[in-house]
Amino acid sequence: MNPLIFNLGRCTLFGGIKVGELERIFGSVNHRISFFLPGELVEEQNAICDEMLVLLQGQTKAQMQDFSGRVMTIETMEAPSILASGFLFATENRLPVDIVSTAKSAILYIERDGILWLCKEYEVFLRNLLRNMGDRLTTLAEKVWMLSLNTLNQRLANFLLRQSDDLGDEFELKTTKEELADALGVARPSLSRVFSEFVAQGLIKQDGRQIRILDRAALKRISGHTV
Template sequence: MRMNPIEKKRITQNLIMCEVFEGLGESFVEEILRIGQIERYRAKEIVRSRGDSCEEVLILVHGEVYGLFTNSEGRVLQIDHMTAPKLLAAAVIFSTDSKYPVDVETVKDSTFLRIERESFIGLMMNNEKLLRNYLRFISDTFMFITDRFYEITMKNLVQKVCGYLLKLMNEQQSTSVVMHMTKEELAREFGVSRPALSRVFIELEKLGVIESEGKKIKIKDERYLRDYAQFGY
């Protein structure tokens, strides 16, 4: 798909900020654009489905996407929330059975750059900096997945909520915080149902730990929050 000069400039600048292309410069990124293909999707579209063949390097250059697990009963577990610029499915591209591990769904209108796997291999063979960047990115991705798996499987829901509120309190430097997500989005982040999450917030209010009004949360018992959250770390 053809690009006008303004869009090409914007995409180039976004790609320069991608971890994989760190320190490689504008001329190298322009070469990437010449061998790649641009794909565009509207909000709430499935870009790739779990199990689709992954014989490509797919880079989110503009927009946001979710990485989702959906089982046969329709239960959805949000594995990741990715914003541009971001290389997707980097850890599986060169696996024996290279398939997308999750559904990739757009949060809003998004643009991607697709590069054939063999073409990308050629680039890495000729550029040590690109190869090192890619290997570092895969290692960082592995650590993220490991931590995410631990969080999902080892922490109970109360610990997750307390840990989340504690993180917000530290980030916002206040005992009155505003959640970045709706409770529906947070439930998907934690891999639980919306009613189950609501029950935790109701219970914490009954215990006098918090006061809740929509996305606004007032922390009334910081000690409880810290004591309970630490069991998950």
């Protein structure tokens, strides 16, 4: 067995399945592993999704491009994780995004029939898959809500508040300004300007990627939350 498959033990999709069972599983289901360099296209928008994609190594991002050519990053995924799980069993099973490798990456492809077999053989796998799909729907809903905010100030304030809810009032940005600008649907210079405004107004302290929330109440007012 390819040693990369043992990374599945750390993937939530296979949580609760003993490593020893992986040999049986991958002796029974059709699968393949493909490798990608940074910047390579893994799957393109509108491609038919008839295999489960599991990121075993590296990092990818999902992007959408509008008619004006503007590219928006929907999400960034790090190994080990599942890519586009919600589209495999959709009536219109086409990917709505481009999936691009952002590091040296290895991706496991499992045919749809193999996923159905796993769901029948391992109840824990079925539960993990349904949980993943639910979590992805929640993430998508949050993304849509954030993009519905009218101003960049609102979007950035909301982003910083959500980060601090998870990580505390002092945390490190996991992405570059360029990547964050893509995720918020704006140009990088505009994002840098709003960061500078927040610092000047005493709302946050910034040192490189290190952020400290100084005035949570003000950020909540900007984001539209009730203080």
